[in-house]
Amino acid sequence: MWKTIIRRVLIMVPQIIILSLIVFFLAKLMPGDPFTGSGKLSPQMDLNQIQAIKKELGLLDPLPVQYFRWIGNILHGDLGMSYAYKVPVINLIAERAGNTIWLSLFSVLLTYLIAVPLGVLAGRYQGTHIDGGISFYAFAIIAIPGFVFYLLGLWLFGYQLGWFPTTGSISIAADGLLAKFFSRIYHMILPAILSSVISTTGIIQYLRSGIIDNTQEDFTRTARAKGVPERIVFDRHILRNSLLPIAAFMGNTITGLIGGSVFIENVFSYPGMGKLFIDSMNSNDYPIITSLTLLFGLMTLMGNLLSDIIMSIVDPRIRIE
Amino acid sequence: MENKNMVDAVETNANTMSETPSGFKVIWRELRHDKVAMISLVIAATLLIGITVWGSLLNQDKVTEASLLDRFLAPGQDGHILGADPSGRDVWNYLMLGGRNSILIGVSVTLITEFIGLIVGTICGYFGGILDNVVMRIVDFFMIIPTTLVIILLVKITTHYNAVTLVLIISAFGWMGTTRLMRSLIFSQASRDYIAASKTSGTSNFTIMWRELIPNISSMIITDLTLGIAGNIGLEVGLSYLGFGLPPDTPSLGTMIAYANDPDIITAYPWVWLPASLLIMVLALSISFFGNAIRRAADARQRT
Numbered sequence: 001m002w003k004t005i006i007r008r009v010l011i012m013v014p015q016i017i018i019l020s021l022i023v024f025f026l027a028k029l030m031p032g033d034p035f036t037g038s039g040k041l042s043p044q045m046d047l048n049q050i051q052a053i054k055k056e057l058g059l060l061d062p063l064p065v066q067y068f069r070w071i072g073n074i075l076h077g078d079l080g081m082s083y084a085y086k087v088p089v090i091n092l093i094a095e096r097a098g099n100t101i102w103l104s105l106f107s108v109l110l111t112y113l114i115a116v117p118l119g120v121l122a123g124r125y126q127g128t129h130i131d132g133g134i135s136f137y138a139f140a141i142i143a144i145p146g147f148v149f150y151l152l153g154l155w156l157f158g159y160q161l162g163w164f165p166t167t168g169s170i171s172i173a174a175d176g177l178l179a180k181f182f183s184r185i186y187h188m189i190l191p192a193i194l195s196s197v198i199s200t201t202g203i204i205q206y207l208r209s210g211i212i213d214n215t216q217e218d219f220t221r222t223a224r225a226k227g228v229p230e231r232i233v234f235d236r237h238i239l240r241n242s243l244l245p246i247a248a249f250m251g252n253t254i255t256g257l258i259g260g261s262v263f264i265e266n267v268f269s270y271p272g273m274g275k276l277f278i279d280s281m282n283s284n285d286y287p288i289i290t291s292l293t294l295l296f297g298l299m300t301l302m303g304n305l306l307s308d309i310i311m312s313i314v315d316p317r318i319r320i321e
Numbered sequence: 322m323e324n325k326n327m328v329d330a331v332e333t334n335a336n337t338m339s340e341t342p343s344g345f346k347v348i349w350r351e352l353r354h355d356k357v358a359m360i361s362l363v364i365a366a367t368l369l370i371g372i373t374v375w376g377s378l379l380n381q382d383k384v385t386e387a388s389l390l391d392r393f394l395a396p397g398q399d400g401h402i403l404g405a406d407p408s409g410r411d412v413w414n415y416l417m418l419g420g421r422n423s424i425l426i427g428v429s430v431t432l433i434t435e436f437i438g439l440i441v442g443t444i445c446g447y448f449g450g451i452l453d454n455v456v457m458r459i460v461d462f463f464m465i466i467p468t469t470l471v472i473i474l475l476v477k478i479t480t481h482y483n484a485v486t487l488v489l490i491i492s493a494f495g496w497m498g499t500t501r502l503m504r505s506l507i508f509s510q511a512s513r514d515y516i517a518a519s520k521t522s523g524t525s526n527f528t529i530m531w532r533e534l535i536p537n538i539s540s541m542i543i544t545d546l547t548l549g550i551a552g553n554i555g556l557e558v559g560l561s562y563l564g565f566g567l568p569p570d571t572p573s574l575g576t577m578i579a580y581a582n583d584p585d586i587i588t589a590y591p592w593v594w595l596p597a598s599l600l601i602m603v604l605a606l607s608i609s610f611f612g613n614a615i616r617r618a619a620d621a622r623q624r625t
Contacts, residue, residue, distance in 0.1 A: 022466065143551060144555075147578075148601055148602055278563055300467055
């Protein structure tokens with residue numbers, strides 16, 4: 001098992017290198033340079049002085065040299081200075097990352113709470129109206145663009161019914177640790193429910209077909225032939241075997257939610273990394289954009305890694321050779 | 322005499338054989354009895370064709386002209402069926418024009434990515450070997466990119482971008498899924514007996530791919546196209562909603578929906594953003610339901 005995990009992690013190395021190359025290339029394409037936020041340059045300087053400073057900072061070095069220096073800086077936690085906020089990018093991202101991670105974890109939890117019962121019902125009562133209704137729900141949700149769904153949810157539950165806050169991640173009025181905690185949760189409920197509804201469809205369909213497949217397996221027939229009561233056949237033989245692979249969806253779900261954070265956070269003005277990304281786009285804050293692209297890419301890779309590792313634990317047949 | 326009868330029987334048999342309905346006829350026969358599919362088809366076709374035609378008949382300059390006196394006019398006032406937006410433009414006309422732009426972009430992206438995916442996927446699935454390996458590694462490599470972010474980034478750093486560059490940028494990141502699907506479909510077809518027989522009798526590779534393999538996966542191509550159109554219209558609208566799709570002066574459903582980011586507009590003037598939101602929802606739902614129905618019908622054909 002450990003061998004598989006190590007092999008899987010090794011596969012990630014070239015992926016990370018490629019990702020970093022792409023991001024570096026994109027960063028070079030972006031306008032602006034590291035002086036824009038530092039105040040080191042002034043309009044009075046002549047071209048020679050600017051060239052000298054550029055040379056001193058290594059901006060005239062060959063691209064491979066610059067690339068390796070960039071990587072070195074990233075490994076030391078130096079992601080550059082924000083043009084707009086004039087503070088290190090790493091501080092800005094650290095400030096926002098917590099919000100995104102909490103919202104995503106909350107959404108993952110809700111996703112499983114919604115998807116597993118629905119998937120089990122649809123699989124168990126295959127071909128009935130229950131199954132039809134749940135499959136209809138799954139197809140409908142996957143078809144609707146997420147942000148329209150979020151927006152309608154915000155409009156209905158946030159503005160029209162007034163059940164939930166419509167913007168931000170915490171109320172200014174919240175005082176004290178407990179009040180702040182509950183205020184955070186309260187601000188997360190609606191976005192978390194809406195984004196988890198969007199991410200349930202894969203799990204529902206996977207669980208449903210897993211149950212239907214396992215119903216026709218030999219071990220199920222054997223169990224029935226032995227005279228095992230139908231309820232136990234379903235719970236112990238069918239359901240348990242179908243639930244295991246669902247665990248592997250965890251990584252993909254997290255990846256999907258983090259990728260979707262760009263939309264959910266902008267609809268809800270929720271101060272996380274997705275909102276930071278779009279805000280930085282609008283204020284041309286390229287160091288933040290570069291760092292976030294790299295970070296989102298790394299998180300996608302981590303999500304896939306997590307899925308594959310869980311999968312190799314629950315299903316030893318598909319270990320990488 | 323006996324013999325003659327036999328020959329007749331064989332001939333009639335051959336005749337009925339040749340009248341066996343083609344794949345699409347079987348699918349169509351199945352779809353006709355699927356009420357949801359038929360209703361979806363009617364809605365989707367009406368919206369797609371209606372909006373494209375209606376939008377094309379409008380004069381873009383006139384529709385996008387601001388008129389401050391008409392700001393936020395309620396639906397029905399002054400001849401504005403759906404009211405007017407924050408710049409006093411007629412919401413109905415803007416919806417038709419924006420809808421047409423979003424549909425055209427979604428359809429173009431789908432056609433481009435489907436074409437690339439079909440060609441690359443077919444070649445890889447049929448020939449296999451080193452070429453297949455290399456291309457699939459490239460596909461994997463594209464798969465690890467956070468697509469939405471990179472599309473936004475490219476839109477941002479492309480100077481003088483317009484609808485065409487937007488289509489190209491989205492397409493550049495949209496062909497991998499189709500390529501994988503087509504490759505696996507072709508791969509499973511290519512190992513069947515009829516292809517082996519065709520190869521033995523000396524049919525050229527091109528003919529095998531073009532005349533024998535592709536027609537056999539045509540129902541899946543249609544399904545993928547249909548679902549792709551729904552997805553890509555949604556993607557364009559989403560990008561425009563965030564402000565990184567069509568240029569701000571070009572009408573899109575996304576820019577109309579983006580008005581909802583203003584807390585005043587979302588509550589007080591729902592007619593500004595709600596029609597576009599509902600339109601994209603109905604479009605996406607009807608197209609996807611029809612696409613799924615085709616897939617089910619195609620599966621049924623494979624079962625028999």
